[in-house]
Amino acid sequence: MKQFAINQASFVTSVGQGQGYPAPLACEIAVVGRSNVGKSSLINCLTNNRKLAKTSQTPGKTRLVNYFLLNNAFYLVDLPGYGFAKRSKDEQTEWGDLIGGYMQSGRPKHLFLLVDIRHEPSPEDRQMFQWTLHAGVPFTVVATKADKISKSQRMIAANKAAKLLGAPAFAIPFSAEEKIGKDALIERIGQIFADAEGQAQRQAETELLFASAAEAFAEMETAQADEESE
Numbered sequence: 001m002k003q004f005a006i007n008q009a010s011f012v013t014s015v016g017q018g019q020g021y022p023a024p025l026a027c028e029i030a031v032v033g034r035s036n037v038g039k040s041s042l043i044n045c046l047t048n049n050r051k052l053a054k055t056s057q058t059p060g061k062t063r064l065v066n067y068f069l070l071n072n073a074f075y076l077v078d079l080p081g082y083g084f085a086k087r088s089k090d091e092q093t094e095w096g097d098l099i100g101g102y103m104q105s106g107r108p109k110h111l112f113l114l115v116d117i118r119h120e121p122s123p124e125d126r127q128m129f130q131w132t133l134h135a136g137v138p139f140t141v142v143a144t145k146a147d148k149i150s151k152s153q154r155m156i157a158a159n160k161a162a163k164l165l166g167a168p169a170f171a172i173p174f175s176a177e178e179k180i181g182k183d184a185l186i187e188r189i190g191q192i193f194a195d196a197e198g199q200a201q202r203q204a205e206t207e208l209l210f211a212s213a214a215e216a217f218a219e220m221e222t223a224q225a226d227e228e229s230e
């Protein structure tokens with residue numbers, strides 16, 4: 001089978017609180033995690049474009065829900081991070097509404113939950129994981145900045161981070177800096193995309209089946225009514 005690849009990426013739009021999302025596609029994958037964990041860097045690494053998503057050493061760079069179109073077929077969504085200490089109460093409420101609204105929107109088909117491979121997940125990471133379970137969205141844990149620890153420790157540390165999050169003990173170690181785990185993540189996206197497309201197709205087929213059944217039923221009723229009136 002031909003390997004899945006990312007061959008196109010472009011910015012679509014930024015969505016703030018109360019604003020509309022772009023027209024939905026069968027597949028939408030969102031990247032979530034605390035500020036500075038490397039969400040925007042991950043998107044740039046996957047798309048081979050250092051300038052696509054804005055990154056910064058200062059936490060709190062991404063403030064809106066940023067939509068990117070990949071392969072002219074699916075969305076990869078960059079979300080603002082949490083756990084940003086310098087945020088005011090109002091900003092935190094705004095963030096909660098924005099992310100909460102997005103999580104409940106039914107739009108994300110899959111979440112990449114990012115945790116820093118070096119640190120124990122924070123209470124907010126665990127809270128985000130609980131939201132994910134609550135929203136019923138499938139997820140993959142990704143342990144970022146894997147270049148910061150020795151090669152022999154990466155898998156162990158990544159899996160441990162997932163376990164401490166409360167998830168099954170499996171995570172993909174990843175580094176945007178050294179492109180560690182890039183192929184694994186692209187392969188994962190390929191699976192998620194294929195699943196979402198399959199699901200959308202099955203749904204379309206079911207709707208068609210229902211529509212033709214309803215049509216047949218209506219025809220039968222008309223014929224019966226005609227018979228009775230004769």
Ligand SMILES: Nc1nc2c(ncn2[C@@H]2O[C@H](COP(=O)(O)OP(=O)(O)OP(=O)(O)O)[C@@H](O)[C@H]2O)c(=O)[nH]1
Pocket residue numbers: 033034035036037038039040041042054055056057058059060061062063079080081082144145146147148174175176177178
């Ligand atoms: N060493 C190392 N640094 C990284 C890696 N990924 C990101 N960084 C650095 O971490 C910082 C934050 O990266 P961003 O991608 O902007 O983080 P973010 O999660 O999008 O942050 P917010 O937009 O604030 O939520 C930047 O200085 C990046 O260069 C990585 O894989 N390895």
Ligand SMILES: [Mg+2]
Pocket residue numbers: 039040041054055061062078079081
């Ligand atoms: Mg960002």
